[in-house]
Amino acid sequence: MTNNVLEVRDLKVHFLQEEGPPVRAVDGMSYSVKRGECTAIIGESGSGKTVSALSILRLIPFPPGLIAGGEILFDGKDILKASDEEIRKIRGARISMIFQEPSAALNPVMTVGKQLEEAILLHTDQTRQQAHEHAIELLKMVDIPNAEERINQYPFQFSGGMQQRVMIAMAMCCEPEVLIADEPTTALDVTVQAQVLEQLNHLRKQTGVALIIITHNLGVVAHYAESVKIMYGGKIVEQGSTKDVFKNPHHPYTAGLIKAVPRLDRPISEELYTIEGEPPDMRFVPENSCAFAPRCQYATEQCRTMRPVSQQVGAEHFVSCFPRDQVAQGGEFQ
Amino acid sequence: MMQKEYVPTSQLPDLDTIMEVRDLKMHFPITKGLLKRPVGSVKAVDGASFSIKRGKTLGIVGESGSGKSTLGNCLMRNYDITSGDIIFEQKNIKNIPKAGLRRLHRNIQMITQDPFSSLDPRMRIYDIVTEGLIIQKMEKTRAERYELAERMLSMVGINPGFAKRFPHEFSGGQRQRISIARALAMQPSFMICDEVVSALDVSIQAQIVTLLKRLRGELNLTYIFIGHDLSVVRHISDHVAVMYLGKIVELTSSQELYEHPLHPYTQALISAAPIPDPELEETRHRIVLQGDVPSPIHPPKGCHFCTRCQYTDLKCREEEPPFIDVGGGHFVACHLQQGKENAVNG
Numbered sequence: 001m002t003n004n005v006l007e008v009r010d011l012k013v014h015f016l017q018e019e020g021p022p023v024r025a026v027d028g029m030s031y032s033v034k035r036g037e038c039t040a041i042i043g044e045s046g047s048g049k050t051v052s053a054l055s056i057l058r059l060i061p062f063p064p065g066l067i068a069g070g071e072i073l074f075d076g077k078d079i080l081k082a083s084d085e086e087i088r089k090i091r092g093a094r095i096s097m098i099f100q101e102p103s104a105a106l107n108p109v110m111t112v113g114k115q116l117e118e119a120i121l122l123h124t125d126q127t128r129q130q131a132h133e134h135a136i137e138l139l140k141m142v143d144i145p146n147a148e149e150r151i152n153q154y155p156f157q158f159s160g161g162m163q164q165r166v167m168i169a170m171a172m173c174c175e176p177e178v179l180i181a182d183e184p185t186t187a188l189d190v191t192v193q194a195q196v197l198e199q200l201n202h203l204r205k206q207t208g209v210a211l212i213i214i215t216h217n218l219g220v221v222a223h224y225a226e227s228v229k230i231m232y233g234g235k236i237v238e239q240g241s242t243k244d245v246f247k248n249p250h251h252p253y254t255a256g257l258i259k260a261v262p263r264l265d266r267p268i269s270e271e272l273y274t275i276e277g278e279p280p281d282m283r284f285v286p287e288n289s290c291a292f293a294p295r296c297q298y299a300t301e302q303c304r305t306m307r308p309v310s311q312q313v314g315a316e317h318f319v320s321c322f323p324r325d326q327v328a329q330g331g332e333f334q
Numbered sequence: 335m336m337q338k339e340y341v342p343t344s345q346l347p348d349l350d351t352i353m354e355v356r357d358l359k360m361h362f363p364i365t366k367g368l369l370k371r372p373v374g375s376v377k378a379v380d381g382a383s384f385s386i387k388r389g390k391t392l393g394i395v396g397e398s399g400s401g402k403s404t405l406g407n408c409l410m411r412n413y414d415i416t417s418g419d420i421i422f423e424q425k426n427i428k429n430i431p432k433a434g435l436r437r438l439h440r441n442i443q444m445i446t447q448d449p450f451s452s453l454d455p456r457m458r459i460y461d462i463v464t465e466g467l468i469i470q471k472m473e474k475t476r477a478e479r480y481e482l483a484e485r486m487l488s489m490v491g492i493n494p495g496f497a498k499r500f501p502h503e504f505s506g507g508q509r510q511r512i513s514i515a516r517a518l519a520m521q522p523s524f525m526i527c528d529e530v531v532s533a534l535d536v537s538i539q540a541q542i543v544t545l546l547k548r549l550r551g552e553l554n555l556t557y558i559f560i561g562h563d564l565s566v567v568r569h570i571s572d573h574v575a576v577m578y579l580g581k582i583v584e585l586t587s588s589q590e591l592y593e594h595p596l597h598p599y600t601q602a603l604i605s606a607a608p609i610p611d612p613e614l615e616e617t618r619h620r621i622v623l624q625g626d627v628p629s630p631i632h633p634p635k636g637c638h639f640c641t642r643c644q645y646t647d648l649k650c651r652e653e654e655p656p657f658i659d660v661g662g663g664h665f666v667a668c669h670l671q672q673g674k675e676n677a678v679n680g
Contacts, residue, residue: 044535159626189397190562191623194606198622216536219565219608223615242612260540261610262569268588272569274544275537278505 004073005177005210006033006056006095011070013048013055016063023282025051027234029070030310033178036208038201040221040242042257043231044279049214052231053180057091058082074178093123096171100183102163106155112139112166113151116173123174138169142199161192168199175207182214197224218261222246227316230254233280233291236310240317250319250328252296290321298323352524352556353409354385358418360401360408364631376630378404380580382418383657386573388523391550391557393571393588395564395603399627400577402560406526409558410444411435422524440470443517447529449509453501460497463487463516470520486515490545507538511545518549528560543570564607568592576600579638580630582657586664596666598643637669645670 011029014022026048033039043049054060055067058079072079074095079087099105107115116135120126126134132151139147142165155163164184171179181200185193201224204211213225221228221242229239230251238251249255259273277295285291290308293299300323308320313328321327360379363372379401386392396402408415411427420427427438446452453462460483467474467482474482484494490511492504501509510530517525527546531539547570549555561567568574568588575585576599584597595601605621623642628634634641640650649669657667 044537161626189627190564190606191397191602192626194620194622195624198620217608218536218610219615222610222612223608223618246610246612257536258610260537262540262543262565263609263611264565264568264592264604264607265609265611265614268569268571272540272544274540276541278507278538279535 003034004032005035005075007071007073008032008052008056009071009073011052011055011072012068013051013060014066014068016066017283020283022066022068024068024234024285024287025282026055029231029234029236031229031236031239033210033212035177036204036210037227038204038211038213038225039227039229040213040215040225041229041231042216042218042221043214044216046279046282047231048234048282049231050182053097053182053212053214055080056178056180057095057097058087059091089123092119092171092176093174094176095178095180096174096176097180097182098164098167098171098184100186102160102167102187103155105167106163108155111152111154112158116151116166116170119170120173134173135169138173139166141172141203142166142169144169159192160188161195164188164196165199168196168203172203172207172209176209178210178212179204180212180214183216184213185220186215186217193220200224218258230257233285234282235291235320236318237292237321238317238319240314244314244317248314248317248328250313250317250324251292251321252298252323252327253292255327298326350387351385352388352423354419354421355409356383356419356421358382358405358408358420359416360404360413361416374631377580377633378630379408380630380633382575382577382582384573384575384582384585386556386558388556389550389554390572391559391570393567393574394558394560394577395562395567395574396577397562397627399579399630401580401630402562402577403528405577406444406528406558406560409526410442411438436470439466440520441522442524442526443520443522444526444528445510445513445517445530447532449506449513449533452513453509455501458498458500459483459487459492459504459512462501462512463497463519466516466520482519483515486519487512489518489549490515505538506534507541510534510542514542514545514549518553522555524556524558526558526560529562530559531566532561532563539566546570564603565609576603579627579633581638581667582665583639583668584664584666586666590662590664594664596660596664596671597639597668598645598670599639637667 009030011026013026015025016022029052041049056072060067067080113135116138117131120131120134136147136151139151144150144162144165185196188196200211225242228242228245229236232253238245238254245254246258249258256273256275260275262272275295280291288305288307290303293303302322308322310318310320313319358379359381361375361377364374365371366373382405394402407413409420415428460480463483463486464479483497487497488494492508492511531542550557559567559570571588574588574591575582578599584600595604602621602623608615625642628641636652637650637655640646655667655669657665659665660671
C-alpha cells in the first residue's frame with residue numbers, strides 16, 4: 001500500500017470543436033496526492049485546473065469533453081476504467097467535491113436537512129431517522145449554531161459562508177478520503193473566507209481527508225497547503241512543497257506570479273512586477289512549444305519549438321522549463 | 335432643491351483638497367403595499383466623512399454590504415443622498431439638479447467591476463470610448479472622434495488599430511482597459527474605480543493596477559479605489575478607509591494601516607488576508623471573526639461591530655463610538671481608542 005491516495009498520470013482532457021482540432025484543455029498532467037495532505041492547484045482562468053478536478057470525478061460531459069488519455073489511480077485502481085456503477089460508489093462518498101458558488105450548488109426549494117439526508121441515504125444504508133440525526137451531527141461538526149432548528153430551513157435563510165459550510169458538511173457525510181475544493185472561498189468575503197478555510201483545515205486534521213484546494217489566491221496556498229501545483233496552459237509547469245516553490249521558483253510564470261501579488265507586509269512604494277500579455281487561448285497553443293513562451297522573457301528558440309518535460313530540481317520539486325536554471329538564479333526575482 | 339450652492343469649505347478655500355465629504359448618509363427606504371408605505375430603511379451609508387487631496391488616492395475597503403459601492407455611487411451623484419455634504423472643487427454638489435450632473439460627470443468618472451456587462455456588445459470600441467462626447471454635447475466630427483479614441487486606446491495599452499472591433503473580441507483585462515479609456519476620454523480630474531480588478535486574473539490585476547498608477551502620475555488624476563482585497567487597495571492608495579456596515583471605522587495612511595491598525599475590525603481584516611509567503615504564514619497569528627455581518631436594516635445598537643468584536647463591553651453595546659483623530663491623521667471609531675485625542679466629529 002502506497003502513501004498516495006490519488007495518482008494522476010499523464011492526464012489529457014480534450015474538448016471537441018465543430019471545426020478544427022480539439023482543444024487540449026488538460027494536456028498531460030501528472031501528480032500525486034498523499035493521504036491526509038493539503039495540496040493546492042493554482043492557475044488562472046482557462047488553465048485547466050477545474051477541468052482536471054472534474055475528470056477525477058468523471059464529471060466531464062461527453063461530448064464535447066473527452067478524456068483522451070492517462071490514468072487516475074485511486075486506491076490503486078484506475079478511475080477512468082471504472083464502470084458507471086463503480087464510479088457512483090466513489091463519487092460523493094470516497095471522493096467528494098465542493099464548488100465555488102454555494103448558492104448555486106444547493107437546491108433552493110429543498111430544506112438543507114433534506115439535501116443532506118438525500119446524500120447520506122444514497123451512500124449508506126441508514127434509516128431516515130438515522131440519516132436525520134447524522135445530518136444534525138454534520139451541521140454541528142461545521143459549527144452551525146442551532147443545528148436542530150437550522151436543519152429545517154431553506155438555503156436562502158443561510159448566509160454565503162453558512163451555505164458553504166452546508167456544502168462542506170454534505171461533502172464530508174461519508175468520510176471521504178479525498179475532498180476537492182474548487183475555489184471554495186472566491187465568492188465569500190475576506191473574514192468569512194478565513195472561517196471557511198479554517199474549518200476545512202480543521203476537518204482535514206480531524207478526519208485525515210486529503211484536501212485538494214483549487215484557487216488563484218497565493219496567500220491561501222501559502223497558509224494552508226503543504227504542496228502546490230502551478231498550472232499554465234493545461235499543464236503543471238511547476239510542483240513541489242509550498243516552501244520550496246515559493247522560496248525558490250524555477251519557472252518564470254511561478255516567479256512572476258509571486259512578484260505580481262501586492263503584499264500587505266511590504267512597503268507600498270514597491271512596484272509590482274507585471275507579466276506582460278494575456279493567458280493563452282487554448283485553441284491556438286501549438287502542441288510542440290511551451291505555452292508560456294510568448295509571455296516569457298527567458299524564451300529561446302528551443303522554447304518555441306519543443307515541449308519542455310518535467311525535470312527534478314529538488315526533493316519533490318519538479319519544473320517544466322528549459323531555461324529553469326537561469327530563472328532560479330535570475331537576480332530580479334530574488 | 336433647485337438652488338445652486340457655492341459653499342466655500344472655509345474662509346480661505348483649500349485648493350489642495352479636491353473633495354471633502356461630511357457626514358454623508360444614504361438610506362434607501364423599504365416600502366410595503368400598494369401605497370408604498372415606508373416601513374424602514376436600509377442604512378447603506380450611515381455617516382461617512384473624509385477629504386481627498388488632489389493627485390492622491392483614497393482606498394475604500396470593506397466586505398460586501400459594507401456600503402463601499404453605494405458610497406462611490408453617491409459621490410457620482412447617481413443617487414440623491416439622504417443627508418450630508420459633498421464638496422467637490424469648492425462646490426457643494428449634494429443638491430445639483432439633473433442638468434448640472436452632466437457637467438459634473440465631465441470631471442468625475444467611474445469604472446466598474448464587470449468588464450463584460452459594462453461595454454455595449456453592439457457598439458464598436460471607438461464609439462464606446464467617445465460616446466461620452468456626444469452625451470456631453472461636445473460635438474466633434476467623426477474623424478476627430480476616431481482620432482481621439484485611437485489616442486485614448488494607445489494610452490491604456492490597446493493597439494489603436496483595434497478601434498473598429500467589437501467588445502467580444504477582447505479579453506477581460508483588455509475590456510477593463512477600454513473602460514478606462516472611455517473614462518479618460520472625458521478628461522476627468524477625479525475617477526472612482528469600483529472593484530476594477532476583482533474580476534481579473536492575478537497576472538492581469540497587476541497590469542491594470544500598474545496602468546492606473548501610471549495614468550495617475552501622467553494625468554494628475556485623483557482616485558477613489560474601492561475594493562475588498564486589502565492588499566490590492568493598500569498598494570495603490572495613499573490613504574485607506576475601512577468600512578463596516580455603512581460606517582468608516584478607520585482611516586489612515588496605507589503604511590500606518592498595516593503597521594498600526596487600531597480598530598479590531600481592521601486588525602481582523604489584516605490577519606484574515608494571507609500573505610503569499612509560507613514561512614511568514616507559519617508564525618502569523620490569525621484572528622478569525624465569528625458570525626456574519628448583521629443586516630444594515632437593523633444594525634446593532636452602539637458600535638456596529640459590537641456583535642463580532644472580541645473586546646466588546648457594555649459601553650460598546652450602548653453608545654456609538656465617535657470618529658476621532660488619534661494623532662497624525664489616523665482616524666478611528668472605537669471606544670478602546672477614546673481619550674487619546676480630541677473628538678473631531680460627533
